[in-house]
Amino acid sequence: MLEIKNLTVELSSPENPFYILRRVSINLKKGCILGLAGESGSGKSVLAKTVMGLNSPPVKTLSGEIILNGKPLETESDFKAARGKKISMIFQNPQASLNPVMTIGAQLTETIRLGRKISGAKAAEKAAELLSSVEIDRPAERLKAYPHQLSGGMNQRVMIALALASDPEILIADEPTTALDVTIQAQIIKLIMKLNRERRLTTLFISHDLSLLMRICPEIAVLYCGELMEITSGSDLREDRLLHPYTKALKSCIPEIGVKTALTTIKGSIGRNDASADSRCIFAERCPRAEKICFESKPAFNGRYACHRPLIKTGEEKI
Numbered sequence: 159m160l161e162i163k164n165l166t167v168e169l170s171s172p173e174n175p176f177y178i179l180r181r182v183s184i185n186l187k188k189g190c191i192l193g194l195a196g197e198s199g200s201g202k203s204v205l206a207k208t209v210m211g212l213n214s215p216p217v218k219t220l221s222g223e224i225i226l227n228g229k230p231l232e233t234e235s236d237f238k239a240a241r242g243k244k245i246s247m248i249f250q251n252p253q254a255s256l257n258p259v260m261t262i263g264a265q266l267t268e269t270i271r272l273g274r275k276i277s278g279a280k281a282a283e284k285a286a287e288l289l290s291s292v293e294i295d296r297p298a299e300r301l302k303a304y305p306h307q308l309s310g311g312m313n314q315r316v317m318i319a320l321a322l323a324s325d326p327e328i329l330i331a332d333e334p335t336t337a338l339d340v341t342i343q344a345q346i347i348k349l350i351m352k353l354n355r356e357r358r359l360t361t362l363f364i365s366h367d368l369s370l371l372m373r374i375c376p377e378i379a380v381l382y383c384g385e386l387m388e389i390t391s392g393s394d395l396r397e398d399r400l401l402h403p404y405t406k407a408l409k410s411c412i413p414e415i416g417v418k419t420a421l422t423t424i425k426g427s428i429g430r431n432d433a434s435a436d437s438r439c440i441f442a443e444r445c446p447r448a449e450k451i452c453f454e455s456k457p458a459f460n461g462r463y464a465c466h467r468p469l470i471k472t473g474e475e476k477i
Contacts, residue, residue: 159360160186160209160245160328165222167201167208167384170215176432178204178217179384183459186328189358191351193375193392195368195408199428200381202364203250206330209362210247211237226328242273246321247330252313256305262289262316263301266323273324288319292349311342318349328360329353335370347374369412372396380405383440384431388463401468403447439466 167179179201186192194202207213209224211234224231226244231237249255257265266285267278276284282301289297292315305313314334321329331350335343351374353359365371371378372395380387380402388402400406410422426444435456439445442452447467457464 159188159227160362161223161225162205162209163223163225165205165208165224166220167204167213167217168220169217174430174432176430177384177435178431179208180431181222181459182381182384182386184379184386184389186360186362188327188360189354190377191354191361191363191375193371193378194362194364194381195366195371195378196381197366197408197428199383201384202366202381203332205381206247206332206362206364209330210241210245212241242269242324242326244326245328245330246324246326247332248314248317248321248334250333250336252310252317253305255317256313258305260304261301262303262305262308266301266316266320269320269323284323285319288322289316291322291353292316292319293345294319309342310338311345314338314342314346315349318346318353322353326359328362330362330364332364333366334363335365368395368409380408383428383435385440386459386464387441388465389461401463402465403445403467403469404441406469407444407446439464 162182162184165179165182166177168175169178182205184192194205196202204213204217208219211231213219226240231240263282263285266288267281270276270281270284271278285301286297289300294300294312294315308316334350335346338346347370350361354361363371363375372392375392377389377391378395379389382404387404388400390400390405394400395409400409407424411424413421424444429443431440437454437456439448439452439457442448445452449467451466455466457466
């Protein structure tokens with residue numbers, strides 16, 4: 159349904175430009191939830207904004223294709239036609255994304271009228287239906303409220319309603335639970351999964367939380383410093399059947415309930431993906447399995463992983 163092929167995005171700078179994304183290729187299948195994982199700074203949100211056509215200078219797309227239902231999105235008019243109507247996005251912070259001086263109803267009806275070309279009365283009726291569909295009680299009353307009068311969880315539900323206003327085929331959820339407490343997080347996750355089932359809503363779920371993604375995503379793509387490291391499954395993550403050392407290390411950072419062990423970290427910090435990374439593995443400096451070849455040759459992504467020294471498939475080898 160949505161195919162991203164060899165996408166390269168650069169942060170332009172007269173002194174030292176670098177890649178935010180480099181030759182990233184992933185596919186979203188109709189009706190499925192694809193997880194996108196990685197540390198902060200790995201390029202997850204930029205990937206989402208690139209698909210939506212929301213990047214602006216100094217961020218620019220250098221190469222690659224974004225293909226929606228068999229048709230490439232190339233021009234601003236292509237992205238504008240797809241944005242909202244075909245692809246919608248839930249942003250990380252609902253408090254920052256909603257207009258504080260407009261009521262929830264005004265923001266919803268404006269979005270509905272732009273996407274559906276219907277009258278104000280019908281838009282208001284549809285807005286109440288949308289609030290009800292995202293499990294907000296007393297929807298007619300909530301339409302009169304301002305964002306500051308609602309809780310963080312309620313505002314996130316409003317953001318989901320806004321994303322659904324034009325009946326999109328694809329939903330991009332960019333860290334939709336980051337700003338919420340654990341109980342509300344669970345409710346939002348449950349709601350997104352319900353919408354995926356009932357509407358067959360193709361979903362790209364972005365998160366740094368592998369423990370969350372392994373529970374809800376049949377397939378997970380792992381980014382590091384703008385490059386695709388591995389595409390795995392939720393079951394492989396749960397059962398530790400991983401091939402890339404970065405995915406293994408990222409999972410090892412998740413503390414286990416009831417297990418008293420020292421908190422594991424990945425040594426060093428995420429770097430810059432620039433011309434100096436042309437001939438080496440981008441993860442080599444932090445990888446405990448790195449050998450000479452890792453610093454002298456960039457591994458190609460073979461459809462499953464990009465690594466010269468992958469872990470054995472059983473996941474029994476420890477790093």
